Amino acid sequence: MTLWEHLAELRSRLIKSVVAVAAGAVLAWMFYDRIFDFLLHPYRDINPDAKLYVTSPLQGFGTRLQVCTWGGITFAMPVILWQIWRFVTPGLYPNEKRYAVPFTLSAIVLFLFGAAIAYLTLNPALEFLIDVGGSNFEQIFSPDSYVKLIAFMMLAFGAGFEFPVLLVALQIAGVLAPSQLGSWRRHAIVVIAAVAAVITPSGDPVSMLALAVPMYLFYEVSILIGWIFSRRKHRSRFG
Secondary structure, three states: OOHHHHHHHHHHHHHHHHHHHHHHHHHHHHOHHHHHHHHHHHHHHHOOOOOOOOOOOOHHHHHHHHHHHHHHHHHHHHHHHHHHHHHHHHHOOHHHHOOHHHHHHHHHHHHHHHHHHHHHHHHHHHHHHHHHOOOOOOOOOOHHHHHHHHHHHHHHHHHHOOHHHHHHHHHHOOOOOHHHHHHOHHHHHHHHHHHHHHHOOOOOHHHHHHHHHHHHHHHHHHHHHHHHHHHHHHHHHHO
């Protein structure tokens, strides 16, 4: 493909992704009340009478748009990941293209798993953030700041849980070798801890551990999967 054909292909994939996000946002708009109750549940576990307070007439509408935007991205994630893979596929060998469906499904499952872990850790994260300021503060949350926190948490965890998919793909493509990843374990621990500390929006130790520990376990699993693929490739070459 020429450069212009690549650009045309990229434009097509982007348009399809944007349409999917827009359709997901419309769906989130229709189920806004249920989605917001779901997002508010961790806060209400701490304080059953908890309410969020708006400070301007437009804040409620802006919060709804924010929820629908993040909801649209979440609902459209399977389409987005599929479009990314379809854009990359022409540059792969025929034996590598057969991994399209498994990789896409794995990426979707891991993203949702990461978002679920973020949701479950939001309760202790909120408790930490509320208590760390001391007893001299009256906690009043605005809806936009609360939604931004939980959305960034779920997005950060979802992106972090894509880590093994990336490592396995790089090993299959021959960019990395399992032996290299195995020799980088000590450095990987430091890097993973630093990444978890940076991308965790709440900054509390519970959330950072909930992200860092699975990421390191995924690192080890990706090495194991890489060894399996390398042994299969070796057998196919030499019979």
